[in-house]
Amino acid sequence: MRARTNKQIRGYYTALLQAWGPQHWWPAESAFEVVVGAYLTQNTTWTNVERALANLRSAGLLTIKGIRTVSVDELERLIRPAGYFRQKAKRLKLFVAFLETNYSGSLSRMFVAPTERLREELLNLNGVGPETADSILLYAGNHPVFVVDAYTQRIATRHELLREGAPYEEIQGLFQEGLSPIANSSVSRDRSNELTLAEGFPSTAHPPSRMSTAKRPALVQIYNEMHGLIVGVGKHYCRKSQPKCDECPLRNFLPSHK
Ligand code: SF4
Secondary structure: OHHHHHHHHHHHHHHHHHHHOOOOOOOOOOHHHHHHHHHHOOOOOHHHHHHHHHHHHHOOOOOHHHHHHOOHHHHHHHHHHHOOHHHHHHHHHHHHHHHHHHHOOOHHHHHHOOHHHHHHHHHOOOOOOHHHHHHHHHHHOOOOOOOOOHHHHHHHHHOOOOOOOOOHHHHHHHHHHHHHHHHHOHHHOOHHHHOOOOOOOOOOOOOOOOOOOOOOOHHHHHHHHHHHHHHHHHHHOOOOOOOOHHHOOOHHHOHHHO
16 A cells, blocks of 8 residues: 555656646745745745745845844835734744854754754744745755645545645655655656646746756755645645646546546
């Protein structure tokens, strides 16, 4: 059963990558921009995050020093488009204070820490849940952790890979186990860059960015890409109500199709 599940997860990756090509997550020019985006994206759309990031960038504050030195009032004003701006401003301030205290204000130093230890540290920060911690670890720090979001959970449940309400770490373990063999296979030799989006697909891909095109280990690239592909499925097909299974590239994996 587990072997079949693993094969199915690999099947998702291959089918989606061949259909849509690279999704270019995470759209950012620096690791710190990924961190800020991971905080700002909580409970809002990416379009709103982009507006807040643009404000920070124009003010010359999208840096560790910028967030550390800006006043809370000004930070709140700049990130207001992302919603929950008071809470998010406070949390960003806490993150840079944590970085300063524990890693001399250096993300490079922080990301050298072992994955499990750093994940625990991030999870202990106010406002950082597993999805935010893993987004930071994977997309900013190239740590091999798969980011589980609501779409991943929904697809796995609808395809009967997991029971409803399965905990985050169980879903993560399932996808990591399923995807990791691809890192040693020919699929990982990034054919993705040769593929283009299928005509008619309402894209959720981002334009290539410095972070999305950076070199990274094969497994990290696979986790990176899979998360972006799953977002595409969730946004366009696997909606909360009235999923569009007939048009979905994953329809052949539905239990009713087997
Ligand atoms: S839309 Fe249907 S086929 Fe596609 S992932 Fe969701 S449940 Fe599966």
